[in-house]
Amino acid sequence: MTATSHPDSDCVDFVLAVLDNLDGCEASAGTVDEAFTLLANHRRRLLLEVMRTYGEELTLPDAAEEVAVRETGRKVTELSAERVHEVYISLYHDHLPRLVDAGLLEYDQERDLVSPAVLR
Template sequence: MTTSDSDFDSPGFVLAMLDWLERREESPAAVDESLELLADRRRRLLLEVMRTYGEELTLPDAAEEVAVRETGRKVTELSAERVANVYISLYHDHMPRLVEADLIEYDQERDLVIPLEMR
């Protein structure tokens, strides 16, 4: 279910997250690192795409799917430039962070993104 920004209860969400975190035993540094990784929408979308498909995807296909989810448009309505921009940002910024955090794997030789569940 998607809600508009005006319907979102930010204080309620933050308080619920704090309650959830209190019941966990993660270190403050681990929580900070996790929240930093999830702070960027494009990274969240890439993780969502990989979980949805549950299989290896080429980075161009993953970038295309992220662009679709970002814009809410059909793939046929996206410009090649838009998809290329998503690809470049995933390749240079977001994927290295997710690989370093051991959330995905990347096979550069085959240009494949591998979800956590397949490793």
């Protein structure tokens, strides 16, 4: 193995900080793997960030709009309806169910409302 320089020292620092935090954590390896799997997707992380920012229930269309804003760095008025719809569909069919199953979010399908899960 040869030593090479890594230009992304922020990533290295982050990984080392995570490992330091895991040292004091009592979670099983399976739990850690599940958490990293949930956090591996950027859109899921953005949805969790949106829900933490607001701290209350949002309609899924509003949450999708905010995720699209954060993904693109554009103002909501600069986003196409198609872009927001694509985000909504991916949240509804893929990301939201995973986060609900993990106990991180709650979803009222009848009212199309997403809310942070009540933490234990």
